[in-house]
Amino acid sequence: MGETTKITVESTGTVEGAMKVAFATKDMETINAHFGGAKEFVVYDLSKDGFVLSGVIKTDTSKFTGDDKTDFKVKALKGINIMYCESIGGTAAAKVIRGGINPMKVQEPRKIEDVLKELLAMVNGNPPPWVKRIMNIETIDDPRLERWTAE
Numbered sequence: 001m002g003e004t005t006k007i008t009v010e011s012t013g014t015v016e017g018a019m020k021v022a023f024a025t026k027d028m029e030t031i032n033a034h035f036g037g038a039k040e041f042v043v044y045d046l047s048k049d050g051f052v053l054s055g056v057i058k059t060d061t062s063k064f065t066g067d068d069k070t071d072f073k074v075k076a077l078k079g080i081n082i083m084y085c086e087s088i089g090g091t092a093a094a095k096v097i098r099g100g101i102n103p104m105k106v107q108e109p110r111k112i113e114d115v116l117k118e119l120l121a122m123v124n125g126n127p128p129p130w131v132k133r134i135m136n137i138e139t140i141d142d143p144r145l146e147r148w149t150a151e
Contacts, residue, residue: 016047017047017048017135017136017137018045018046018047018135019045019046019047019081019082019131019134019135020043020044020045020046020054020079020080020081020082021043021044021045021046021051021080021081021082021083021084021116021119022041022042022043022057022077022080022082022083022084022101023041023042023043023044023083023084023085023112023115024038024040024041024083024084024085024086025038025040025041025042025112026038026039026040028040028042028056028112029111029112029113030109030110030111030112031084031085031086031106031109031110031111031112031115032086032109033085033086034085034086034087034088035073035083035085035087035088035089035092035093035096035103036069036070036073036088036089036092038059038073038085039058039059039060040056040057040058040059041056041057041059041076041077041080041083042055042056042112043055043056043057043080044112044116046116046119046120046123047123047135048120048123048124048135048137050120051116051119051120057076057077059072059073059076061073067091067095070091070092070095071095074095074096074098074099074101075099077096077099077101078099078100080101081100081101081102081134082101082102082104082134083096083101083102083103083104084104084105084106084112084115085103085104085105085106086105086106086109087105088103088105102130123135123137
């Protein structure tokens with residue numbers, strides 16, 4: 001049977017209001033693996049204050065076939081808010097979404113650190129509502145609020 005190993009990285013600081021972001025990777029530095037073929041997912045906690053390595057999820061699906069591989073990976077990623085990968089099939093993406101994870105594809109291999117910096121800038125700017133929900137960010141500067149409360 002396949003096994004999941006979660007490696008937790010000890011950290012000296014706490015990251016409050018953080019979301020968990022996983023990256024499908026072959027080298028721990030680049031988003032360069034297909035969701036179904038990824039053997040490792042490196043996980044970071046990201047908050048308005050920055051990001052910190054949280055751990056690594058290693059998955060071995062070699063003894064599974066078909067949809068069981070996808071189901072296994074979705075269970076292994078439980079608690080992850082956003083998962084980046086190089087590619088993901090439609091059926092797998094639907095299962096990932098049903099598992100409460102937001103799948104994101106990159107067009108070409110990208111450095112994980114670059115994506116984390118972009119996410120950090122977005123979180124500290126005007127993040128979309130779905131990111132605000134994940135991070136429990138209160139919406140106070142949205143001009144639409146005045147319109148909505150007036151109705």
